[in-house]
Amino acid sequence: MEIEKAYELYSMMTEIRLVEEAIAREYPAQEIRTPVHLYTGQEAIAAGVSIHLSDEDYVVSNHRSHGHCLAKGMDLEAFFKELYGRQGGVSGGWGGSMHLCDMSRGIAGTSAIVAGGVPIGAGIALKQKISGDRGITVVYFGDGAVDEGVFWETLNFAALKKLPVLFVMEDNKFASQTPSEDRQAYEDITPIVSAYGVPVFKLDGNDPLTVAEVSGRAIEGIRKGRGPAFLCCKTYRWLAHVGPSDDTNTGYRTREEVTYWQNRCPLARMGQYLEVADPENSALRVEAIKLRWAAAVARAIEQAKEAPYAVD
Amino acid sequence: MEIEKAYELYSMMTEIRLVEEAIAREYPAQEIRTPVHLYTGQEAIAAGVSIHLSDEDYVVSNHRSHGHCLAKGMDLEAFFKELYGRQGGVSGGWGGSMHLCDMSRGIAGTSAIVAGGVPIGAGIALKQKISGDRGITVVYFGDGAVDEGVFWETLNFAALKKLPVLFVMEDNKFASQTPSEDRQAYEDITPIVSAYGVPVFKLDGNDPLTVAEVSGRAIEGIRKGRGPAFLCCKTYRWLAHVGPSDDTNTGYRTREEVTYWQNRCPLARMGQYLEVADPENSALRVEAIKLRWAAAVARAIEQAKEAPYAVD
Amino acid sequence: MPWTKLVADKAGRSVSFVSDGAGGRIMSYAEAIAEAMDQAMQLDPNVIILGQGVDRPGFVYGTTAGLSRRYGRDRVIETPIAEAAMTGVTLGASLAGLRPILVHMRNDFLLVSMDQILNHIAHWRRLFGGSVPLVIRTIIARGWGSGAQHAQSFQRLFAGIDGLKVVMPATPYDVKGLFLNAVAWSGPVLFFEHRWLYSDKGYVPEKPYIVPLGKAAIRSEGKDLTVVAMSFANRDVASALADLGDEGITADWIDLRSVNPLDMDTIYRSVYKTGRLLIVENGPVNCGVGAEVAARAAEDCWDYLRAPILRIGWPGTTIPAGCKLEESFYPGPDDLRKAIIKLVKQNDSREAYPRRAQISLASRQG
């Protein structure tokens, strides 16, 4: 990977991580009064995909959308204003964490209904296909969304019409507290999806380089008019399904499992890559990136808190 | 196949064929005032499956249900009374052709919403599984029903819970006037279904012996607790999607195609089999079966017409 | 934007229920839909059509005939039987800049896509701004044993929600003008047609024109009561009123045309005058759109009402298929006539309620 791309990847992931950490820190003050589904631990996916996208490409996302939106360029201040219910929030304070949008950056919206956004993304891609746009649409969803029939209806339609959609499944093993094996008859979704004639890529969702490389290939095919592609990204959520804390002690997963995945931190991995790839500068540049985002996040939060509340 | 079974098959199919022909004949008199989706040409499927079923087994069916219900033992007179909107109809005159039911014969009901009956069948099977009944549930549906997400949700659940369901897909190439290739990204559904871990049988749905043999094997597995199985039966509907006439001239299919399939008549094929398997008696017995059902159908229609109308 | 240039037709005031073309062009409700679809597609290349059967010989009872040939299969899209996904696709296409029209053969099938309609389409614009132009065309059927799952009339499920408009045109004139306006509108519109109106004939101007969304039409004027109806129920009203000559009763007959939003102004103005209100639902009475009309009138027309508000419509049961059951299920012109007479004869007591008469019409209307 080109080194500047690598730094961009690192920067995107850093932004997401610091945002989620800041939310977790601020949440107990009860000023962010909206249910938050944090993306911590899954950053490689949004970043690895988004690195290939521009404003003519759209994303549609779900309840766990912070990473998807930020990687696609959502304004940090408008993002935080939305979380704080303030004027100038991306959805005017009306949406909260579960309903973010910025059409000007190609962020077409997020739905908190499981799989609800999936067909909407296909609809955007239908427009792109009909008008011969170069753009594609990325639909993000979890391993829970494929339980819903509407996902399969959409996959069929997108494959039938060769729509420019990239389906990105973030398989973090759980839907809320229920593991896939308690919900799904199959162990592996990929043969099912590929039987629809859709190219399938199964990959380590915690490795940003892999995500970037594989999604790059997938997106290239889509842009060439070959129809949809499907990424199955294995990953893990570090925090609770909803809210800022660690819920491991409720008993639905083990401490060992969480630790195992925390040791596979996508951000750390990217840092290591940079260390090797750019031994001269990486230490300084990485530090600078961290500082820059820490400052940006702090400033955005401050501005959000100072902004007037959204009122009717 | 045991010869008496073969006659039973032939008899079942004859009943269905004669019923559908009688409806087509009577329909212009406008006394059967309910939309009819005739099963003519597809008889081998209902008969071939039902030959393995008893009253402890259930079937759930769709809009094209006459064959499924009659093969499962629906009373002919109560059936016709329902079609004529009379008292004593299987659904008290409330349902018409699209809503037939007789729980005492294991006919759990029919839904006119595409794929609507599919999860209901799985629910019955859930009961059978939980209470350790020997019974199984057969769910009939068309190639159109697999377009609907609820089919895939149900398939997943049934496979996950190893429910005693036999999914019987009657692939007659069309949903109303739309061929599968205009609706489905895949040419062959069977690899998709088998990726759920469900045994799949793809077969000639116009060959009663094959249907009987293959469904027998599938049902045996289900009764042994191995979970659901899936039959994909290739077949063809001779008449219009709805109503008693031939709609080929509307242009969505060719005369050649219809003729090709009419030449693959399941009833004729069964007759030929009997001729070979029982050369001594078949001519007589076949004739007797035809006469018996012709008389029974005529009597049932007469009785239905004489019965008082269902009123509130 | 071609859609801002459409104007209301001047000639057709649409006061009369049946053809009032006075020499103008007469066509059927079905033909009017087909023409509206065609003109919409011609006016704006962003208009696309999706649905089961839109590009198959039946052509949704002829209303999409010729379109795929004329505008291509990119714009006339035959779909899988997957109402939920196709509704989401419709929303997405709209967000991205198209004006999609999704077609269902029966409104009963809308239930499969309820989540996309009520949880997504209805909220999208309020949440995210922008415009969400889309139309969902759907048909109410009736009779010939259509029964439990093929003859329901679900307008009530979509009324009362700010993010959706719901229209139920009853005449060829309206069906064309409302359709073009639905396509022109920047938000989502549910478009309920009635199968039994398809062969009704009436005046339909050739040029594209619009009928306002959310505006009722006064089909006849009278003095004794106000009758409010929607969709096919209007035909029963027409018959019932025609039969009332002997009784010397005349009515303001209001065709709602839109059930969301409700044109309460037109209703109120009439009730202020007549003091009596009868609402005819094309659907179950219980929790129908008429309940909302009655509730608002009971609050806002209080001082003018001279008799209880009556409603007529279907029972809340499953719709039966058997022909005699079906016959007795639907109220007809005769039931309407009886209700009208009952309402007008009953409790005529303007004198007895001086306070109500005191408050002048003007002061309430102002």
Add this chain to the structure above:
Amino acid sequence: MPWTKLVADKAGRSVSFVSDGAGGRIMSYAEAIAEAMDQAMQLDPNVIILGQGVDRPGFVYGTTAGLSRRYGRDRVIETPIAEAAMTGVTLGASLAGLRPILVHMRNDFLLVSMDQILNHIAHWRRLFGGSVPLVIRTIIARGWGSGAQHAQSFQRLFAGIDGLKVVMPATPYDVKGLFLNAVAWSGPVLFFEHRWLYSDKGYVPEKPYIVPLGKAAIRSEGKDLTVVAMSFANRDVASALADLGDEGITADWIDLRSVNPLDMDTIYRSVYKTGRLLIVENGPVNCGVGAEVAARAAEDCWDYLRAPILRIGWPGTTIPAGCKLEESFYPGPDDLRKAIIKLVKQNDSREAYPRRAQISLASRQG
């Protein structure tokens, strides 16, 4: 059949909204649900539970805790996120002889399964006879930015349909008694809980008992007006009425408990007495259940009404997430109090309307 043996609890007349145990056992709404679930499963081996999270540590806010351990995983079934199919499965299991209870964390998710509920479950019994015992438990949420898709209150979509019963209990006593009766009933019941009632405490008898489906409860008696509410809206009524002492106003406060069928008898009896009706919807006013209550009263209580019928509830817009937006979205006790005063002060004109007073209460109630 264990279910025919359940009887109404004698002690708890459930007249008071808050704990009236008089030394009886006090527990929370959530605990009462949990106990009812447990007792239902214990009473009848045919009772099974299905849902997302019913067998996971959250246990649907604790209401299913311990059940899988006690009754096994055959009867407490963790499901995929596939509401449409699971609703059909619930119907099928019921037909085959079980008494399934399907649990959803939010009633917003019901929309995904609308086709199974309205096109199938609601019609099955009327079409095919037999019994279809099943309960769909679901929760209305509110606040903390739950917003557009997680705080809706969809009872209106299911009211008005003969084939469904819909209950909305507001007290710990009722939630247990109605739940057990819902499970006991031979047809389908939609069971709407309110998340903000979960920690409310009140008297709950230990033994299984039933509260009748379709019967409202009179929470307090008064003379000046009738206030009708449902679910959480009752709590606002409680506060508003407590604040009315100074005004010298007293009210009949009716908690609907069931919104399908509606207990109009209890409402009518009260309106005959008070002549004034205010309906408080836990949900949007527009086309809410309150519209039906108002419409029926406007017809049937005509001779007793002394003032316009008022309704209070939410706007019809998307529910906002931002905290200040949320605050102003929901009407509160203060809005209620104002409406009550307005209604009582306005138009007090029994004398002016002699005809209405003439007709004796008895003749209408008979």
